[in-house]
Amino acid sequence: MDDAIPQHLVSQIIEGRCVAFVGAGFAAPAVPAWKMLLRGLGQRAQLDDATAAWLTSLVDNGGSRDLEAAAQILHTAMGDGFDPALAEVLAEDGHPEAIAERRQLLAGIPFDAIMTTNFDPFLVGDVPGPDAYQRILRDPPHRWWEPRYWSDDAPGAPVVKLHGEVGPVGDSVVFTQRDYRERLYSSPAYMTFLRSLFATNTILFLGVSFTDAYLNELRSEVLAMIDQRDEDPPVAYAVLPDVAEHQARYLHSHEGLGAISFDTAGGTDWGGFDRVLRAIHDATNPRAQIGAALDGRTVLWVDSSPEDTAYGRRVLADAAADSGGRSRMVQVGSATEAAAWLRDHDADLVIADWAVGCDGLPVAETLLRTMRAADARAIVVVLAQEPVTPEDRHRALALGATEVAHGWGELFRELARVYAPL
Structure with a gap:
């Protein structure tokens, strides 16, 4: 049985305080x-x-030190031809389709950033350097409801490829022990960057075996710096195979690490990793949250231009379908039509445009006044194509709207707040 996803981890992800x-x-x-x-x-x-x-x-013997030595021999012998050759091997013998779903799930989890030691081309990102460090440490945090986490081609959180990437990306791949030493000790900014991330964020380790000495030392530095104690929430989590209860207790108490375990059936079934990743995605992804919340609900869209709302209708309907449910989307073109529809039908949600209607007032304002006069009850969210003034927003809220959303991201944030408080 896979462990449940800790609520503390879910909260840290949604609050923009978690790095994968x-x-x-x-x-x-x-x-x-x-x-x-x-x-x-x-x-x-x-x-x-x-x-x-x-x-x-060396390769046939297969010990870890032998394989490290073989890597160094190849790296030295091939020189500048090493990275292109490595890229060829990955291109010819790699199977990116095998982790297509994993990559999609990873992109849909609203991490603030993703660090990876993998140098394969299957995760797209930046290599270490001032530009990457500034982007992660200094740019405003990514808000969990942003389209980068739920659109059809969502890129997800920014990625830094700590050990470089094969191909012409301007950075050598970290492949041998000598490469490790050079990365760690010839580039002080590299470790400063990682210390900053580990000290200020909750880290979620995915596919990490904790055999890298510098990674364990870095974690120890952070634990000592903040004086981690038994009763404190973990400073990091890790998805790990076959962790017994007593082992998980030790990791929490002495390593500040929350273990999210999955059963491999004696090393024969690794599908639990994907199930845990899916569970984290479904607990934090805005599209998944909204889709589950809209299951079985009727949404009335009020806009004179159906084309303007087509994208939103499709996203919400698809989100409900992706979550195993279904929703009903109804489109009308005016406040008058919406009021007439509401007299005969129930709507769980009304999304109304703020554009000016034929009566000279915003469509949403007319509808809200009509609904108040008729004592019609429904959740109403105003969708504005352009930013509204504080006075307009106050007027809409005073008439009963839950929020005035500017753009799809703010709309979906409001729907998540109303239907799936996180």
Whole structure:
């Protein structure tokens, strides 16, 4: 049985205080295994017989130190040709379709940022440097209701590829122990950046095995700095396989780490990782939240131009369908038609335009006044194509609207507030 998603983690994500740290396990179904990757590189390297035999013996032996040594031999022998060759192996032997759903779920979770040590091209992002650091640390935080998390081609949170990326992206891939040392100790800004993130955000580790010494040391620094105690909420969470209750208790008490465990049935079933990722997505993604909230509800759209609301109607209907339910979308062109429809039907939600109607008043204002006179009851959200003045907003709220939303993002934020308080 997969563990429930902690409410504290959900809250931290929605509040824009959570950063995802994505490791090799996330991309494991798509990336060639370590030995296969090294053999593919060896086939592209021009090695003398002695070096080729040395490489083969290291890879066949398969110990972690042997594989690290094989990586260093290849990196040294291939020089500038190493990164292009690595990109070729990933392109030929990789299977990005195997993690297509994972990538989509990751993009739909409103993290403030995503860090990854993976250098494959399956997550699009920036490499370490001043531009990336400024974007993550200094730009305004991303609000969870923004379209970047729920549109059809949602890019999700900004990604920093801590160990570089194969291909012409202006950064060398961190592949060997020497690369690790250079990244850690030749670039002080790199560790300062990570310390800042770890100290000021809740971290969610996805596909991370915690074998990197510098990562564990960094976590220890943060725990000591804030004096983490047993009763404090975790400073980080991790999706991990087969964590027993006593192990989870230790991780919380002494490592400040909340374990979200999934059962692998003795190492034979890793689908639990995807189920946990889906659960986190569904608990935080605005589209999923609104879709569940609108299941079985009728929404009345009041706008003289059906084309202006077509996108919103489709998003809300699709959101309900994606959540396993259905909603009814009704479109009318004026306040008069809306009032007549409401006399004979019930609406769970009315979304009314603020554009001026034929009577010289905003359509939503006329409708709200008519509904008040007729004692018609429904939740009304005003949708304005342009920003409204504070006076107009106050007038709409005084007449009974729950909010005046400018643009789709604010509309969906208000619907989530009304129907699915988070």
